[in-house]
Amino acid sequence: MLQITTIILFFVLGFLLAKLIMTYKIKALEANLENKIVELTENHKTLETLMYSMAHDLKSPVRSAAGLVEALQEDILDEAGTKESNLNILRLTITSLNSGLNNVDDILDFIKFGQNLEIQSNQNIQEEILLLITEFQNLYPKAHLSVLPLNLVTCDKMGLKRVFQNLIENGLKYNSKKNKFIKIYQEENSIIVEDNGNGIEEKYLNRIIQPFQRLDSRTKGSGLGLAIVVKILELHGYKLEIESKINVGSKFKIIL
């Protein structure tokens, strides 16, 4: 009799314990679910903002081009335009359309580099950088572009190549000096891309890594260059630090 009571007691206790554990687990799952919902809502908001900016950046150049073509048509019909003024309107139209195309390319890249990264160990990124340097040297024959020996890196080669491409391009594009230089070198666990470009004011450093943020109105750009860099590095688990001085230059430190 005592034995039966013990067994029943044992079962009851076991049942209660199991119930307690289940309740605890359910609560943990619920909390987890709530966190996921918050995360998803935030992602959704980010995506909405991004979509909005994309639509704006695609629409603006097309709107301008339409306005310019209309203006040209008007001038031709009224015989009001000179050859020079007509050519000026055409120049603005071409610039608008090209900037639209450039925006589309950058947006596609921004989306593309979010997926399908193939991260492999021991990649020789220096070879890729040398190829990039040759390409940029053709565009900027007078610039001094150099890369010192770099360690092998765990990375998606195409992804990391894009990081260097954007940083080199920025360093040359936003650089009004005669003797432009870009130096790429290893520093302990980091790779540094140093330029003597126009520099970024400290107050803009946080803003400039966000998508669709631009600092220079004279030079065309989608405002996605550094956002693409940051996104690719984040997917690798790497960090970007920026040191910059106005009119002196910038140091982009990729912390591996």
Next chain:
Amino acid sequence: MAANKILIVDDNESERFLIHRILVKIGISSEDIEEAIDGEEGYNKIVHGNFIPYIVLLDINMPKMNGLEVLVKVRAEMQTLPPYIIILTTSQQESDLGNAITGGVNAFAVKPNEPSRIKNILDAVKLIFINKAVLSSELKKLFSYINIEENQTI
């Protein structure tokens, strides 16, 4: 210093060209029109420039300082009117409209899709510019009317 200019603040060269062109076509003298290529230059021209604009046509999405930041800074440093600040933007985000009103904008107009229709907005700008004595409340009425005409969503 008398406020006697219209200042176009837009980072897009084509947009500045088109707005300038239409203003001239409807009878504003080119000498009365000034341009700024981004928010920062716009702010500097309004607050520290060698002229006081009577009307500022201000875009929102611009490098460095966006139009809403310009608006807030200008209003903080220049409490009296002019300049009358008119946001002229492609943005249809309600938050932008809300922030502009809080920031002390005088009018908010969305650039119409058909470029030629921007003339309707600029016609009103001309009216205000030429009749500088018009009271600001009248201005507000006029512009809210134009906004409704131009863009039903606002």
